[in-house]
Amino acid sequence: MTRHFLTGDELTAAELGALLDRALALKADRGGSRALAGHSAGLVFERPSTRTRISFEVAVHELGGHPVVLRAGEMQLARGESPRDTAYVLSRYLRLVAVRTGAHDLLERLAEHAGVPVINMLSNGHHPCQALADLLTLRERFGTVEGLKLAYVGDGNNVAHSLMVLGARAGLHVAVATPAELAPARKVVELARAGAAAGGSVTVTVNPVEAAEGAHALYTDVWVSMGDDADADFKRALLAGYRLDEGLLAHAHAEAIALHCLPAHPGEEISEALLYGPRSAVWDQAENRLHAQKALLELLIDGSAAPWPV
DSSP states (O other): OOOOBSSSTTSOHHHHHHHHHHHHHHHHOTTSOOTTTTOEEEEEESSOOSHHHHHHHHHHHHTTOEEEEEETTSSGGGGTOOHHHHHHHHHHHOSEEEEEOSOHHHHHHHHHHOSSOEEEEEOSSOOHHHHHHHHHHHHHHHSOOTTOEEEEESOOSHHHHHHHHHHHHTTOEEEEEOOGGGOOOHHHHHHHHHTOOTTOEEEEESOHHHHHTTOSEEEEOOSSOTTOGGGHHHHHHHHTTOOBSHHHHTTSOTTOEEEEOSOOOBTTTBOHHHHHSTTBOHHHHHHHHHHHHHHHHHHHHTTTSOSSOO
16 A cells, blocks of 8 residues: 655654654765665655755655656646646656645645655645654754653644644644634644654643743744735734744743744744754754655655564
């Protein structure tokens, strides 16, 4: 059975732990795997990208494969060809397909008909590859993920969704603080709680200080995401009290780190001093997209079984 990675819920807790182990090994030995040798991987970008584009292209290359990068408008999807037909064709050429898009249902329709793995590089609903890098960063900094607390403050968006789903499965206590109007989707909260493992948990509050109390990591994202320009002023007004800054950090664990999936707007959702200061793990977090995704690619291209013990 072909495996896909659309929300992160596809991984068991054991697989997720093994994936983080493997990512650390691949980071220590950048040339240590040629799992994609002789294969090509399709990377479809319907939305602009810096970290996702570069990290996936480099990941495929370092695994010995050839990345086929396709931008918005370069496939017949842009002219009305169905996701089903697109999936049939791409499956004949490629070893896997990764897509950065808007509507999450496009990924679901491609995965339904694809004979190769389909990876969600980003959708409006989920950003699971980012969450893998976030967990890897926590693992590096603290030696474990289980039992840590991560506080996310800001918009209850795709990043918040994936932190809840994958964080709780990894044994993390994820506390999400958002205005009520921007709360994460209830069905995703329920999915994350149902999949929690090793004592992991999810809480949702409107109080950022409550979320930050004792947290080992404070996390935020931009207040206005791609496609939200029409609601920009509304969202900024709602989120004005949800800034990640030194005042909020004072409520966290003494060794707490600051995280941000980037791009950042210093002075808006995060203070410049925190983003660039000694408590920031943001740049390690950005690098770890590469290593976590290499481990994910290894897992998925082997079909239904991991190529390393879980």
